[in-house]
Ligand SMILES: [Zn+2]
């Protein structure tokens with residue numbers, strides 16, 4: 559999870575800040591947005607996780623190289639098991655379903671898909 563922020567630098571580039579989040583399971587605080595599971599207890603962050611900016615925003619600004627690796631794509635929910643997945647994942651971390659299957663683009667859904675097994 560990254561937030562874009564204009565810090566009013568002389569260059570007009572938007573700065574990309576790595577947001578932080580707190581683990582609701584073990585109380586671990588200030589987990590970097592790049593992690594989608596708690597480094598302390600291993601539990602995944604939920605959809606309701608609140609992100610916030612670090613107090614020292616300047617030091618949290620990503621370098622140009624780091625920012626290039628981040629994405630503006632939205633995080634997504636698996637259509638099959640409801641698991642919350644990070645934007646840069648192409649497969650569900652839980653059931654392995656393809657992200658493209660989860661995205662609501664029914665117009666391009668392959669009609670070969672066999673729904674006969676769902677009862
Ligand atoms: Zn935790």
Ligand SMILES: [Zn+2]
Pocket residue numbers: 636637638639640641650651652653654655
């Ligand atoms: Zn899934």
